[in-house]
Amino acid sequence: MQVTIGGLHVDVMQVGPEIFRFDVKPGAETASGSMQEGPISFSGSDGGFAIRGPGGNVWECRLSKLDAFGRAAAPGLHLSWRSWDGEAIYGLGERFDSLDQAGKVVDMWIEDAPGQGDASRQSYYVTPVLYSTRGYAFFAADNPEGAFDLNARGGGVNRYRRAGQSMTFHVAFGDSLKDLVRKRESVQGPHRGIPDWAWGPWISRNSFENQAEAEEAINGMVQRNLPVAAIVQEAWKGRSETGDFNNFSSERWPDLPRFFELCGQHDIRNVLWQVPVIHPSSPEFAIGRDRGFFVKKPDGSISFRQNWLKDFANVDFTNPDAVKYWQDLIRPTVKLGIWGFKADDGEDIKPDDVFFDGRRGWEMHNEYSTLYNRALTELLEQEGVDGLLWARSGSLGNERYPALWAGDQYARWEQMASLLPAGLSSGMSGMPFWGHDIGGYLEQPSPELCIRWVQLGALSPLMQYHGVLRREPWEFGPEAEAAYALMVRIRMNLAPTLIALGHETERTGLPIMRPMVLEFPDDPRFVSEDTQYMLGPDLLVAPVLEEGAAGRRVEFPAGVWIHALRGTAYRGPAGIEVPIGLVDAPLFVRGGAILRLQLKDSATLGEWRANDPVRDMQFGQTAP
Numbered sequence: 001m002q003v004t005i006g007g008l009h010v011d012v013m014q015v016g017p018e019i020f021r022f023d024v025k026p027g028a029e030t031a032s033g034s035m036q037e038g039p040i041s042f043s044g045s046d047g048g049f050a051i052r053g054p055g056g057n058v059w060e061c062r063l064s065k066l067d068a069f070g071r072a073a074a075p076g077l078h079l080s081w082r083s084w085d086g087e088a089i090y091g092l093g094e095r096f097d098s099l100d101q102a103g104k105v106v107d108m109w110i111e112d113a114p115g116q117g118d119a120s121r122q123s124y125y126v127t128p129v130l131y132s133t134r135g136y137a138f139f140a141a142d143n144p145e146g147a148f149d150l151n152a153r154g155g156g157v158n159r160y161r162r163a164g165q166s167m168t169f170h171v172a173f174g175d176s177l178k179d180l181v182r183k184r185e186s187v188q189g190p191h192r193g194i195p196d197w198a199w200g201p202w203i204s205r206n207s208f209e210n211q212a213e214a215e216e217a218i219n220g221m222v223q224r225n226l227p228v229a230a231i232v233q234e235a236w237k238g239r240s241e242t243g244d245f246n247n248f249s250s251e252r253w254p255d256l257p258r259f260f261e262l263c264g265q266h267d268i269r270n271v272l273w274q275v276p277v278i279h280p281s282s283p284e285f286a287i288g289r290d291r292g293f294f295v296k297k298p299d300g301s302i303s304f305r306q307n308w309l310k311d312f313a314n315v316d317f318t319n320p321d322a323v324k325y326w327q328d329l330i331r332p333t334v335k336l337g338i339w340g341f342k343a344d345d346g347e348d349i350k351p352d353d354v355f356f357d358g359r360r361g362w363e364m365h366n367e368y369s370t371l372y373n374r375a376l377t378e379l380l381e382q383e384g385v386d387g388l389l390w391a392r393s394g395s396l397g398n399e400r401y402p403a404l405w406a407g408d409q410y411a412r413w414e415q416m417a418s419l420l421p422a423g424l425s426s427g428m429s430g431m432p433f434w435g436h437d438i439g440g441y442l443e444q445p446s447p448e449l450c451i452r453w454v455q456l457g458a459l460s461p462l463m464q465y466h467g468v469l470r471r472e473p474w475e476f477g478p479e480a481e482a483a484y485a486l487m488v489r490i491r492m493n494l495a496p497t498l499i500a501l502g503h504e505t506e507r508t509g510l511p512i513m514r515p516m517v518l519e520f521p522d523d524p525r526f527v528s529e530d531t532q533y534m535l536g537p538d539l540l541v542a543p544v545l546e547e548g549a550a551g552r553r554v555e556f557p558a559g560v561w562i563h564a565l566r567g568t569a570y571r572g573p574a575g576i577e578v579p580i581g582l583v584d585a586p587l588f589v590r591g592g593a594i595l596r597l598q599l600k601d602s603a604t605l606g607e608w609r610a611n612d613p614v615r616d617m618q619f620g621q622t623a624p
Helices: 178-188 211-223 256-264 285-290 321-336 369-383 413-429 447-457 478-510
Strands: 002-005 007-016 019-026 035-037 040-043 048-052 060-071 074-082 089-090 106-107 131-132 136-142 144-149 157-163 167-173 201-204 229-231 269-275 340-343 389-391 533-534 540-541 549-564 569-577 587-590 592-598 614-618
Touching: 002 106, 002 269, 007 040, 007 048, 007 178, 019 178, 040 340, 060 157, 060 389, 089 413, 131 413, 136 157, 167 178, 178 587, 201 211, 211 229, 211 256, 256 269, 285 533, 321 369, 340 369, 369 389, 413 447, 413 533, 447 478, 478 592, 540 549
Parallel strands: 201 229, 229 269, 269 340, 340 389
Antiparallel strands: 002 007, 007 019, 019 167, 035 040, 040 048, 048 060, 060 074, 074 157, 089 131, 106 144, 131 136, 136 167, 144 157, 533 540, 540 587, 549 569, 549 587, 592 614
């Protein structure tokens, strides 16, 4: 169906089972009359579209122009559709305030905001993808500056306003949230997986200031028989003035061969901190300046950064030659034996910035970090590295350049709790390979908070401790060290199951860390539940999120659920107060489930050695 309304040309077509595509662009001012093609109808009198889904479900919308929208006051679009009583809405990126975004205003503008800024509303990962409990989903094909008003003003209307007057989006219907997630994957996938080694525990600090500090941390873990899959190095770079911003500092790292030998002895991969910038004092800056490899101002001069990394220039990743120039600066370091990058930054694009391909900052602000992440991922591919990215920011398309960490939290209880909706919404939105800084990035956690954060982090899709201050478990006392040892060994027991879940994500787009409502859509308790979650279909995780608590109320779905360590069985559906100690695990297994584990026949969860066999283990099915 092709119609013209309000100066917009709209082409609507069915592109798959219950999947409909809208292509919108500026057009003639004359309006089309009413028409219908199969499940698609258009009313010329009020300018509205209606898409009829299965079971009589109808999605009705209206499109109109905006004279100006956003920070650059660019011409834009306004899309509105009906909001239903009791409707819950999921997705929209990494949302720290809650899983259900109904009734909220959500900005589509990536922000570097430690602690998630105002009321946990800011985010490093924003994407115009949403799912409704009314059985529909919405997927935009690009992500300029925009905002969703999900009936925040009442009146029964959801709104999406955005800069730019051309847009492609899809509307899909499904029998379940899982069905809708799979349809999103068919439209915007596929997901790229991560290597098997990355499922193990990572260690990090901001920063291991030199080789001696990094070796001290590695040796401390090894001496305590605590597994380490990767170490993240932040303070590795040399000075810009000497041309060493993308080389190891010889002062901080005086004997690199010895360090890499130590890592190799213990099968530890090196992941290096990275940022998408060059400083004018760097010898290679002149090449980039003369060839137009940096993001520019409207007057054609370089748009130097004004905040963090002030006076650096952002590489323009829309220019293929600039991408190769930047990759070649990093390539010699990759050849030393690097397995990945911690891709920090990517958020400092101004609304009026100008890019090589003609786009402006309001179009590119959200996409910039995805292009930055792509450049690093392709560099690893070019060098034959079975690695991955550990990115802070992302948007549409970033599912092909995993993984994502949750940015900078404070070492506070409420900040830890905010990570549950963040991880759940990230997975639903397209970034299921996700993790966070165990212990929080800023400030220092109490031993109790550190332990509870470890319990959450070990049962998140990816596991890494990190912070401005030391985060090694023995820094927090014997009980914290014992708690870490237990959880990290449970993590290694579960690694084969996690690897299998990662492969399932590659095939289907289903997240690893799943909202309860995704697995149990018929249980009304779980519509807005974001304090517990499923790790795949059979593992229920219920972290303790309150200081001083000796346990928590766990909302068990129907069936039998077995505490992973104690073997205590609980029968649902029921909310039950469950003791969860500090040297304990907030983990429950569905009765009858068969898990793939690295575990000796005579051992129980929490016992692990690197040479243990991988086997299938079935859990019981009885409860009082």
